[in-house]
Every structure is written in structure tokens, then in C-alpha cells.
Amino acid sequence: MEKTSIVKRILIWASNHPLWMIILFFLIFPFIMPYKALATLILINGLFSLGFNILYGYTGLLSFGHAAYFGLGAYSVGILLSRFQTSIWTALLFSLIVSGVGSLIIGFFCLRRRGIYFALLNLAFAQMLYFIAFQWVSLTGGEVGLRNIPTPALQLPGFSIDIYSPLRFYYFTFIFVTIALIVLKRILDSPFGRVLEAIRENENRARAIGYHTNQVKWLSYIISGVFSGLAGGLYTLYMHFVGIEYLYWTTSGMVVMMTLLGGAGTFFGPFIGAGVYLYLEDIISIYTKHWMIFVGSIFFLCVLMFPEGIWGRVKSRIDRLKVS
């Protein structure tokens, strides 16, 4: 143990205490990024990927339609703030409820099929929501989306603060991400979390042991949808804008790429993936508007060469370190 360098020790400590590690890291994160807006974007998209990762990484269900829940959350906040002038708390609460009910209903249909059917059924239902939002102009603004969403102050017991400076909004998001991470850790460490992983490894065996795998998958689907909806709601608060493209397949594809790049089924993976993806987009889009060709190629090579993702690769190295 004396021979292991300090870097190795830190890495091993990090993989043993993922929760503390990630919270500490995000506490100082905005100060090491080139600008704070990027840090906030990474945090929100990381939360979205984290929601997706519950379903794909831990339960083994690949959904190609998570734009649906991101979009439902985003539209709930947008509609409540701009049409009903509610407080931020009410709007965010509604984004959780709406995305939860949405994933409850769509999940019921999608989970009737397994494997590849499931992935594409999700895509089909997300596209359906996209077309509905497109047509329902009076509620959603149609193709234009919702613009100039009001920015009410955040109501806290006794006082209210304005959260729209870059740094304040970062820490506002940070609080939600921290809660989400703690909840996720609790879920994964609970017997329920073990059943999720059992389903991922072998669903037939999990059923044979006596678990109602369909209900467990449904619950996992709903939890995943709610996390994604929260990310969508926060994104709307941040952008003051809801675009129709939030519901489009590109959003579903983006979260799939972020999670896979970072490492599906790992605790850090979604945030690393979101960071790499957004950082690449940020850098490449300075030079060309066709950044998608680079991101697409990188993702293509990632699936081909290291489908376990960046953190998945690092993690397996660390596990080997622990043994030696």
C-alpha cells in the first residue's frame, strides 16, 4: 500500500466514496470551468443523463425516447410560469408530477415489449408527443415554443431571492442535483436497487426467484422519467425558453450519447459524458456549425472500441489497482 502513489489513492478513495466525491467536485466545479454557463449546462444535462442511466445503466432498458420526459418537465414549468404566473416551487413540483404521470402511461405501453422493440417504442411515443406539442399551439406555442418565460424570485420561508445570476443559478441547480444523487444512491443501495441490477443481468432468473419484474421495471421507468422531467424543468428555468426541439428525437439521442460516452451503469458516468459532450460541442462549434459530424463519429467509435464508456474504462483500471 505504501508504494501506491497519491493519485492512485485519490482515485481509489473516489471510487469508494462516489457520493462525497461528486458533491465536493461540483461544489468547486464552476470555478474550474472556462465560464459558469457551461458548468450549469453540464450539471443539468448530467442530471438528465443520470435519469436515463437509471433505466439503461442499472435496469438494462435502452430507451430512445427520453426526450418525452425532459420535454414534459420543460413544458410544465414553461406553461405554469408563463400562463399561470405560479411560483418556481409550484412549477417544479408540477414538472415532477407531469413527467411522472407521462412515464407511468407511456411506460405501461412500452414495457409490453422487451429488448429492441422497447427502445424504438419509446422513440415512437416521444415523436407522438412532439407532434402533439407541434399542433397544440394554444398551449405549447407550437413550432415557436414558449418564449420570454417570466423569472419570478425564489420564495423561501421568510424571504425571497433572485436566482438568475450565473453563479446563483449554478448553486440552485447544484442543490437539486445533490438531492437527486442522494436519492439515487439510496435507491441503488436498497434491495430494490439490487433487483434492478438482477433484471439487467438476467430478467428470467430474477422472475424465477419471485420478483415481479414487470412492476419493478415500471417503477424504474417512472423514477427515470421523473429525474429527466426535473432536468427539463431546471433547463427551462435556466433558458427562460421552451423549444419544440426539447421533445424531438435529437434530445433523446443526445442523452443516449452522453450516458454511453461517460459510461452506462456507473455513478460518475452520466456527468462525465455530459461534460465531454458539451465541452466538445462548445469547442467545435467555434470553428464549424457541423459539430454533429465529430460528435457522431466519436460516438460511433466509442460504441465500436469501448462501449463501457470513459468512466467505465477508468473504473475497471481502478478495480485492478485495488486488487494489486
Added chain:
Amino acid sequence: MFEIPLSALGLQIFMGFTLGMIFVLLAVGLSLIFGMLTVVNFAHGAFYMWGAYAGLLAMNYMGNFWLALVIVPIVVGGVGMLLERFAVRRLYGLNPDYPLLLTFGFSLVMIEIVRIIWGTADHPFSSPPALQGPINLGVFFFPSYWLFVIVVTIVVLLLLWILLKKTNIGLIIRAGTRDSLMVRVCGIDISKIWLLVFGMGTGIAGLAGILAAPMRGVYPEMGISMLVECFVVVVVGGMGSLVGAIYSGIILGVVVSFTTLIYPPMANIVIFLVMAVILLIRPSGLFGEKGLLE
């Protein structure tokens, strides 16, 4: 609804039938690849789109629609074969989600390449002069090009049927769909058949692209909505079933067309409702076998 004259109704059914033909061409390719390789080709819509753009290119340089109709499927199918040979093949036997993710990444690259070369705008694509103008079908006038699309699709399906049912290669393909290990045990190099099937499926998608171009326009995202609709066709028909793909393609084409006539805002949404109903009453699809790659 009752004021709609009978001829308009007939026309609408016929137009739906034509749309259904494009669905069928794509769904057959998707089903063929899936049945043989158990790979869902997410780039299928992108191959369809490349078919349309390759047609545009061929028309610019050669100006002959008929020649383009022959060359485009071969070129697009060739690209498909390259994708299978150098990328998809490495993922056989691993997690079945990986080929889907891989082809998704590839489709993004394909779309972006088209955007770089042609831009994002919609390109007009005129049908060949011989097929312009309507044709009198007795009850109503119908665009002759649309009729041509129906004829070409039927010919392609017939050829495919002959290939699958009457030739040795077809026998191997059908056997490989059932049990590829057994085929290999018989001493047949199945990897060549995989290459062929992938090329055929993507080539037919390319053909569908150039056929659809004069009817639906040419733009980079044309493949994505088509892919989703085509996947709905496959779910309704039953994954891996060619007959199911044909029936449900036609049914859904007519349903979409009808809805456009009665209540246009629902036109894009109605096929998903049909799919939801089918999933509730018959989860494996109209002609599907239960348990294939689940």
C-alpha cells in the same frame, strides 16, 4: 364528413396506398436485416435519405431518371455493405443494443455529411417527363408518377419473393433467419450472406428514397420521421415478418391519408394511436412471432 365526394375518397385511398408502398419498401428492408442479423438498423432512414440525394446527384450529372433508378440502390447498398463489413460485424454476439447505438451514431454522420454538401434547405426533385401529369383511372384522375411508384414496389416485392423462395441463396437466407449456427455447421460461409442481406436492405431503402423524392421533397431530416413511421409499421405488422410489413404498410398508409382528409392535425399522430391499440390487444403485432429477440 358526408359531403366528401366518392371520387375524392377513392383518390385519397389510392394516395394512401402509394404512401404505404414507400413504408413497405423501407419496412421490408428493416425486417430483412432484423430477421437475418437481429440488428435494428437505426441508419435505415439515413440510407433512405441518401437514396434521395444520390438521385439528385445522378440527375445533375446524367439527367436520366431511369439510369438513376438503377444506379442509386446499388451505390447506397454498397455503402450499407461497407458499414456491415467494417463496423456492425464486430458487434455480433455482444449486447444487442450496441448495433442499434452504432447505426444511430452513423446516421448522425450521414445526415451531417449531407448538410455540409447540400445545406439544410428542401431541394425540389421533379419526376421524369414521361410520368408527369395525371392518368385517368375511370373514376378519378391520378398522378401517373404515383401509379409508377406502386408498380415499381410490386415488382421489387415480386423479385424479392422469387429470390427468397425460389433460389438457393434465398434458401440459405431463410435458413439463416431460423438458425444461423446450423447453416454454418452445413459449411456455408454465412458472413457473406449477412453482407448481402445488409446491402439488399439498405439498397431497397435507397430505392425508396429516390422513389419518394418527387412526392415528398428532399431534405436532410427526411429519413428520421420516415424511420419512426416505418418502425411503427414493423411493430404493427410484426418484427421480422415480411408479409406483416406489407399489410401493415398499406393499412397505415391508407389510415394516414384518410386522417389527412378528415382532420389534418391528427395526420402525424394517428399511426401512434393505431400502434398503441395493437400493442394492447396483440403485443407481438399482426403477423409477428412472439419471442424473437426479446
